[in-house]
Amino acid sequence: MGDNFACLDDFEKHALSVLPKNALDYYTSGAGAQTTLEDNKRAFSRYKIRPRFLRDVSKRDLSTTVLGEKISMPIGISPTAMQRMAHPEGELANARAAEAMGTIYTLSTIATSSIEEVAQAAPKCVKWFQLYIFRDRSVTIDLVQRAEKAGFKALVLTVDAPVFGIRLADVRNRFTMPPHLALKNFTSLSMTKFDDKIEGSRLTGYVASLFDDTLNWEDIKWLKTITTLPILLKGILTAEDAVLAVNHQVDGIVVSNHGGRQLDSTFASIDVLEEIVNAVGNKTEVYLDGGIRDGTDVFKALVLGAKMVFIGRPALWGLAYNGEEGVKKILRIIRHEFDTTLALCGCCNVGEIKREMVVHESHHSKL
Amino acid sequence: MGDNFACLDDFEKHALSVLPKNALDYYTSGAGAQTTLEDNKRAFSRYKIRPRFLRDVSKRDLSTTVLGEKISMPIGISPTAMQRMAHPEGELANARAAEAMGTIYTLSTIATSSIEEVAQAAPKCVKWFQLYIFRDRSVTIDLVQRAEKAGFKALVLTVDAPVFGIRLADVRNRFTMPPHLALKNFTSLSMTKFDDKIEGSRLTGYVASLFDDTLNWEDIKWLKTITTLPILLKGILTAEDAVLAVNHQVDGIVVSNHGGRQLDSTFASIDVLEEIVNAVGNKTEVYLDGGIRDGTDVFKALVLGAKMVFIGRPALWGLAYNGEEGVKKILRIIRHEFDTTLALCGCCNVGEIKREMVVHESHHSKL
Amino acid sequence: MGDNFACLDDFEKHALSVLPKNALDYYTSGAGAQTTLEDNKRAFSRYKIRPRFLRDVSKRDLSTTVLGEKISMPIGISPTAMQRMAHPEGELANARAAEAMGTIYTLSTIATSSIEEVAQAAPKCVKWFQLYIFRDRSVTIDLVQRAEKAGFKALVLTVDAPVFGIRLADVRNRFTMPPHLALKNFTSLSMTKFDDKIEGSRLTGYVASLFDDTLNWEDIKWLKTITTLPILLKGILTAEDAVLAVNHQVDGIVVSNHGGRQLDSTFASIDVLEEIVNAVGNKTEVYLDGGIRDGTDVFKALVLGAKMVFIGRPALWGLAYNGEEGVKKILRIIRHEFDTTLALCGCCNVGEIKREMVVHESHHSKL
Amino acid sequence: MGDNFACLDDFEKHALSVLPKNALDYYTSGAGAQTTLEDNKRAFSRYKIRPRFLRDVSKRDLSTTVLGEKISMPIGISPTAMQRMAHPEGELANARAAEAMGTIYTLSTIATSSIEEVAQAAPKCVKWFQLYIFRDRSVTIDLVQRAEKAGFKALVLTVDAPVFGIRLADVRNRFTMPPHLALKNFTSLSMTKFDDKIEGSRLTGYVASLFDDTLNWEDIKWLKTITTLPILLKGILTAEDAVLAVNHQVDGIVVSNHGGRQLDSTFASIDVLEEIVNAVGNKTEVYLDGGIRDGTDVFKALVLGAKMVFIGRPALWGLAYNGEEGVKKILRIIRHEFDTTLALCGCCNVGEIKREMVVHESHHSKL
Numbered sequence A, B, C, D: 001m002g003d004n005f006a007c008l009d010d011f012e013k014h015a016l017s018v019l020p021k022n023a024l025d026y027y028t029s030g031a032g033a034q035t036t037l038e039d040n041k042r043a044f045s046r047y048k049i050r051p052r053f054l055r056d057v058s059k060r061d062l063s064t065t066v067l068g069e070k071i072s073m074p075i076g077i078s079p080t081a082m083q084r085m086a087h088p089e090g091e092l093a094n095a096r097a098a099e100a101m102g103t104i105y106t107l108s109t110i111a112t113s114s115i116e117e118v119a120q121a122a123p124k125c126v127k128w129f130q131l132y133i134f135r136d137r138s139v140t141i142d143l144v145q146r147a148e149k150a151g152f153k154a155l156v157l158t159v160d161a162p163v164f165g166i167r168l169a170d171v172r173n174r175f176t177m178p179p180h181l182a183l184k185n186f187t188s189l190s191m192t193k194f195d196d197k198i199e200g201s202r203l204t205g206y207v208a209s210l211f212d213d214t215l216n217w218e219d220i221k222w223l224k225t226i227t228t229l230p231i232l233l234k235g236i237l238t239a240e241d242a243v244l245a246v247n248h249q250v251d252g253i254v255v256s257n258h259g260g261r262q263l264d265s266t267f268a269s270i271d272v273l274e275e276i277v278n279a280v281g282n283k284t285e286v287y288l289d290g291g292i293r294d295g296t297d298v299f300k301a302l303v304l305g306a307k308m309v310f311i312g313r314p315a316l317w318g319l320a321y322n323g324e325e326g327v328k329k330i331l332r333i334i335r336h337e338f339d340t341t342l343a344l345c346g347c348c349n350v351g352e353i354k355r356e357m358v359v360h361e362s363h364h365s366k367l
């Protein structure tokens, strides 16, 4: 098995058959009726590629530069919580795979490996740290300082989670972490483990009691006072918020709906990408995650203005398959698909990608 | 079971497995091919939410004011006939649940509990009385006077039922009430029970013989002469009728297609809401029912101009599950979902909801 | 059984379970991939009704006047070939049912009962005769003269069949008539029976050898010279041909795609109705058939400009169920549905139907 | 069996049940998620035909003239690789069938029969040779000279394959040719067989090592220096490339997405046809392949501007059914369907086909 895994979905199918229900439900779920979760994938198929031929595509280069760092390809790893539920080496294996493939790994605040462990496991990897802001601001200050010290290159502030989305399977499972795991970025028991007396998803209870739901634009100013790292906002979905982000001088925006896990029945992230790119112009870099499953998805996002894209769940399926090797295999497959797409579109590198190379499927029905 | 019911649809699934066929078919059915019934739900998924972030949403207040009465949330209970088929305490349990949750209960004319019983069961509940006009106008005058006396706060005149829609399952079942139940708002035998000699649905026969199909705008004037209660029209589906309603100085409009039970192949109620809101401006309050199944539906209806929404069938599923407790559980779930939606959209209360927070799914395909 | 048949589709389901494969396939089939066949039905669901309320609808009258004849409702019977495959009394039973219900029966040229037998069976019925033109024009002249003599009120010239559509099931079945039946409008053996040496559908072979594929607009002039009956063209699908029809002074147009049996992948008939109605203005009457299955379909066709509609297959299912009684039952059901639709739209008669009462489903997505 | 095959899809179903998995997967597969593959077929159903009636269609002529050669119908055979996996006589049987039916056969570079064998098998057939350009240009020069000598009438340069699309089933199968077959247009072992040490599809490995991915517009000029045959470009999908093709004075364009096998998530070929036809005007001939499965598809492509169409897979299913006879049967069926479509649209020949005879399905929803 695995030998003939040919695309990212093959790894998902495998994970569905091997992971325990509690973890699997947590990983796969979207919020509510999961329309946004499904749309994240389906929306890509509504964009059609217009390929150009008879161009010399023999010398292709997939690398790009993000926040001034050169990476080998415009495909990185999104932050996902508790990766050790997928594989004993969790975040460490994932980061090592990103390192090996020359791309970015984003570590979640809610990780089962600590900032320092990850830094040590993948010292040369371009690492970003995803930040949730705790009511107790000293917790956040501590996380930021440790991330800086450990050589992380950017802070990814997740803005779409003042409260947590309602993921029905987790409510039904009364989701909690397996007992042998802990949230390794903290020390106090109440922050490393979930309170099992809470009804429904215990993670949601954890978030409700510890995360700061007063978080607002003023806090961006505050965050800038406690760090010199670039600050990215993850979860922006409207031109209005994108403009505010520019006005607050953030260094980047991740267009994302949190993999369909926060507000159900918002748009697929690819559907709002261009609205945001147009709103910010070249004043900040824009990235995207949500539903990226093959190389044509990557290409479409780049055409519509993303500087790079990130994958969340697929890396978890890679971990579940075979730890670091599994994630590397996934990254190699999607890299090869993206490379093939570039060649079949007559492009040698991401700089040759042009806006007219993608149109909405409704384009021809308007003729 | 029930312990892990996480959303309203879980209660529907349960009801489908426990209610007897005759009652279940009556409750679930829509008219004809049931396209409007299905569309009532599906249509919501065609509206997409544009959420705003980085706003302090720590202090949320779901309350609103309807016809001058403050209620705890913009979600009430629609009138549905014969609720004792779902639970021995029927209307009483339903009204008590609304009372406990601080919202509006609407009692149907065709109820298996009387006006007075309901008033006594839930004295503090804001109660509305849904009116059908009988050929014998003295029947209607009696109902109106009793509702006034019992402290009901408004009359909801259902305008979409001059004749009853053709609900195929009821025709096939030759639907009738179980023998131990009666329509408790009346006294004469011919009005408390259905005539079993009629072909097809006996309820339809009942309606055809007793309801007034000459009902017209002049009767609104007459109704105003016999009551001082606010008058709402339930079932308006066009801007044209909405304007007439304003001209006849009604106090509110319930945009509704009777849960898809009257005219099949009309629009989903959410699809016509804005046309009506635009037509009436702020000259009267507009509410909506039909297909509301979770908190995002409530949010969308409010964005498109509804002052509040009502649920019909879900309350019946709550009753079938566990009487008053079941309905309370349903109301708590949808309240929590609506609260979460508000927070994830950057709103602290219904006043902060803005028109641009919802667009049609076709929005981005037009770019 | 049958007692609880509540809609026309119930009769179709019944027919599917009782008719022999050869006849059933012939009756149900559309041409090619059957996209037009399916679309004929589905297209109706894309038109949405905008109902008006609070109008006195107590006195309803479904009658209408077609070609100067008053009929009890705007729903008649389309010509369908070989009706005795569905019931021993075939065309006779069908015509009697139309007579009993006060509406129009159209007899096919390719009938298993003769013009004279039908006239005798249903003397008071408003009968139309559907005409195919044979290479041997004396055959046509004979048919026309006999129809006139037998009191038929109009000739319905089918224009969409210069050759026959390819109906795959008939090709596979090598469709032929059961041996005990004959085409009763003819006398010579070669015209009453199909040639069994032909490959594929023998009906198609029959048509290819006998029907006149030179038929053109000049022949309309010729037809007018041999009859004083009104001439209707059945099968017109474009404004261009409708204008030509007016120029050739025909008395009516039946918008029809032959129940999806001729050219697959043309539009549903309801989809082209308005284009044609607009093209002809009030210069000729326009009717429609294809996919009419319930009362809302009838209403929509009338809103979009049809003077009346016809049903083809449903009458065959009525025959298969119970001969004349079966067809009467079907006509009563759809009449009742249409009556209910009128009432729920605030109309007392067909004259009160207004154009704004139907819009395309895409209407609201354009806002 | 086979006796009652009534349409092209019947042959596909048969092939699915008889061919070995390795060959079948290779024949059926599209690239990636196969959305383009599926869309190639489905897209046709989105175009609707507007038929005209009452025209004398008794004398029909399906012939047309392509690159100055008269052929019996506007339906030819696309190049497909390795046809002997479907039938022992492979390309020879296919070419003979085209010859018998008076239409064009296109031989693939990657054939299991040689240029000379095909020329000998079907000397009177109008044969085209499909060209892939090898890094080693002497290979290409040899192929061109042999095709010229063998009487082929045109060179079809495939431009959409600088690298090969990722066909998942072939990757999983590690697709290779059965050992008894060889690529007969070459002599050196490395070119007649695939290297079995390659991972994934060995054909893809073959292409990657031998085909010239520097191919560009300058090479068109070079190609013109080594041949006097007309040059067609196969795989053009945008107006931009079509204009370049005209500027480089090619003799024809085959609008094609390689049967969905190269870049997944590009448009169906029928969807881009008109954009290209409009761009080139009458400066070059335009043909189409991809998803042609019945006579209405052919008609639609001609309405939208194609001079003729080609079928790829259906000919393989014909071969699998019964070699030359199977392909002839397929060509007879689709010819008959196209003939019937012409008649039902009021056309006697391809010259009478007019642009207004096809509209997009969204046409009427815009009213």
Ligand SMILES: Cc1cc2nc3c(=O)[nH]c(=O)nc-3n(C[C@H](O)[C@H](O)[C@H](O)COP(=O)(O)O)c2cc1C
Binding pocket: A026, A027, A028, A040, A078, A079, A080, A081, A108, A109, A110, A130, A158, A234, A256, A257, A258, A259, A260, A261, A289, A290, A291, A292, A310, A311, A312, A313, A314
């Ligand atoms: C299991 C899981 C856990 C996640 N945890 C976090 C998290 O801790 N912080 C965060 O900002 N996003 C989190 N996300 C969202 C991801 O960063 C990312 O936005 C999303 O997974 C992208 O969509 P995809 O899974 O379709 O690639 C999580 C997503 C998943 C599936």
Ligand SMILES: Cc1cc2nc3c(=O)[nH]c(=O)nc-3n(C[C@H](O)[C@H](O)[C@H](O)COP(=O)(O)O)c2cc1C
Binding pocket: B026, B027, B028, B040, B078, B079, B080, B081, B108, B109, B110, B130, B158, B234, B256, B257, B258, B259, B260, B261, B289, B290, B291, B292, B310, B311, B312, B313, B314
């Ligand atoms: C079983 C049932 C009985 C109903 N009875 C009445 C009634 O007596 N009077 C009335 O105005 N509406 C009646 N309705 C319509 C509801 O008031 C309401 O419009 C509809 O149920 C809302 O749609 P929902 O069920 O999707 O929430 C009934 C609906 C159902 C399902």
Ligand SMILES: Cc1cc2nc3c(=O)[nH]c(=O)nc-3n(C[C@H](O)[C@H](O)[C@H](O)COP(=O)(O)O)c2cc1C
Binding pocket: C026, C027, C028, C040, C078, C079, C080, C081, C108, C109, C110, C130, C158, C234, C256, C257, C258, C259, C260, C261, C289, C290, C291, C292, C310, C311, C312, C313, C314
């Ligand atoms: C079994 C069958 C036989 C038909 N025979 C004829 C015929 O002889 N002449 C004709 O003009 N139309 C014929 N039609 C077409 C019908 O007149 C009519 O256009 C079509 O059935 C209407 O669609 P519906 O079946 O969806 O109601 C036939 C249709 C069917 C289903």
Ligand SMILES: Cc1cc2nc3c(=O)[nH]c(=O)nc-3n(C[C@H](O)[C@H](O)[C@H](O)COP(=O)(O)O)c2cc1C
Binding pocket: D026, D027, D028, D040, D078, D079, D080, D081, D108, D109, D110, D130, D158, D234, D256, D257, D258, D259, D260, D261, D289, D290, D291, D292, D310, D311, D312, D313, D314
């Ligand atoms: C099995 C197979 C092999 C093919 N081989 C070639 C080839 O060698 N050269 C080429 O230009 N196109 C090749 N094609 C593409 C076809 O020429 C053609 O574009 C496509 O099959 C048309 O779509 P259809 O199969 O839906 O008719 C191949 C297609 C298939 C299905």
